[in-house]
Amino acid sequence: MELHELKSIWKEISEEHLPQKQVASSEIRKMLKGKTQNAVSKINRSIQLEGGLMIAMILAFSLNSLFGSLNLFEKSLSAVIMLMCLGFSALYWVKYRRINQIEIHTHNLKTSLEQLIGILDSFFTFYKSISYYLIPFSYLIGFLYGFSLASDGDMLETLMRWEVLLLSLLMSVLVIALYWPVCKWFSKKLYGNYLDELKNCLQELEEVPV
Amino acid sequence: MYVDGEEDRRDLFQEIVLQLWKSYPKFRGEAKVSTWMYRVALNTAISHYRKKRKRPQKSELSDSVYRIADTEYDYAYEEKLKILRDAIEQLNKVEKAILMLYLEDKDYAEIAETVGITQNYVRVRMNRIKNKLKQILNKPQYGTA
Numbered sequence: 025m026e027l028h029e030l031k032s033i034w035k036e037i038s039e040e041h042l043p044q045k046q047v048a049s050s051e052i053r054k055m056l057k058g059k060t061q062n063a064v065s066k067i068n069r070s071i072q073l074e075g076g077l078m079i080a081m082i083l084a085f086s087l088n089s090l091f092g093s094l095n096l097f098e099k100s101l102s103a104v105i106m107l108m109c110l111g112f113s114a115l116y117w118v119k120y121r122r123i124n125q126i127e128i129h130t131h132n133l134k135t136s137l138e139q140l141i142g143i144l145d146s147f148f149t150f151y152k153s154i155s156y157y158l159i160p161f162s163y164l165i166g167f168l169y170g171f172s173l174a175s176d177g178d179m180l181e182t183l184m185r186w187e188v189l190l191l192s193l194l195m196s197v198l199v200i201a202l203y204w205p206v207c208k209w210f211s212k213k214l215y216g217n218y219l220d221e222l223k224n225c226l227q228e229l230e231e232v233p234v
Numbered sequence: 235m236y237v238d239g240e241e242d243r244r245d246l247f248q249e250i251v252l253q254l255w256k257s258y259p260k261f262r263g264e265a266k267v268s269t270w271m272y273r274v275a276l277n278t279a280i281s282h283y284r285k286k287r288k289r290p291q292k293s294e295l296s297d298s299v300y301r302i303a304d305t306e307y308d309y310a311y312e313e314k315l316k317i318l319r320d321a322i323e324q325l326n327k328v329e330k331a332i333l334m335l336y337l338e339d340k341d342y343a344e345i346a347e348t349v350g351i352t353q354n355y356v357r358v359r360m361n362r363i364k365n366k367l368k369q370i371l372n373k374p375q376y377g378t379a
Binding site: 056129 | 247248249251252253255256257260261270273274276277278280281282283311314315317318321326327328329331336337338339347348349350351363364367371
């Protein structure tokens with residue numbers, strides 16, 4: 025079978041199936057009300073969700089710092105957490121703006137793939153930076169904050185008891201040691217394979233003809 | 235070409251319709267409407283993000299299945315359809331894109347514009363696709379060996 029025969033089969037199929045594939049305007053209207061499922065929209069939705077959570081946390085910790093019945097140490101930690109959330113929110117906002125300035129679907133295939141890979145790569149780098157460096161820091165602050173709230177007397181004295189210190193260290197090591205591989209596995213599972221697929225596709229396009 | 239199963243096909247079709255709708259305000263008329271539409275559809279199909287289904291899809295019976303009872307079964311046509319599907323299945327995503335545009339009667343200039351490569355490259359890729367398809371279609375199971 026030659027290529028022109030393939031073309032005639034394609035035409036035959038297209039002509040025969042075209043009337044059946046016609047969609048009523050009501051159905052199109054229904055489709056337009058649906059959510060887009062592409063990768064950029066999914067990233068946008070997760071940024072919106074995490075941004076929303078950040079704002080809720082900023083509010084909660086601001087109120088806690090201002091009006092909570094806390095000692096100075098706890099108020100300071102609460103303010104640090106609030107400031108961290110504020111910083112994250114600003115970063116999320118910048119990311120969100122950048123992603124939405126790019127229109128990936130109207131370019132040619134090569135440009136579209138380059139842009140999509142760029143968006144996903146930068147989002148991953150952003151996410152990894154947050155996870156790798158800031159999550160352990162957040163854990164430490166959260167731990168100290170919780171410890172301070174739970175301890176009745178002198179916090180430093182309690183913390184310096186060898187069994188408490190050992191348990192705290194073990195827990196910290198365990199959480200951080202578990203968090204990184206889980207985070208890596210999750211991001212790979214979520215978008216890693218998809219990104220590899222896109223990169224392969226771009227590589228195919230960039231092959232120099234011989 | 236890019237998805238299997240009725241449900242995935244419906245999802246992709248909806249995604250393409252949505253992207254066309256969203257992109258239309260930015261269409262500045264620099265290319266032909268058909269080129270622009272193919273571009274959006276192709277970009278959407280190739281970058282379509284979907285979760286791998288763990289279980290085989292349970293899809294509703296399509297209209298074509300119901301029609302089997304009413305119409306005379308065309309074995310030759312079904313055979314051709316199977317050959318076409320099998321052949322396309324073995325191509326990679328870029329080759330599928332180029333072949334689809336070729337089958338839709340687009341010239342090399344329009345294919346080059348849609349895909350973002352040079353016409354010379356389209357020509358080279360078309361030759362490769364032709365050879366690849368020849369190898370696939372000349373296998374004994376297609377009865378042409």
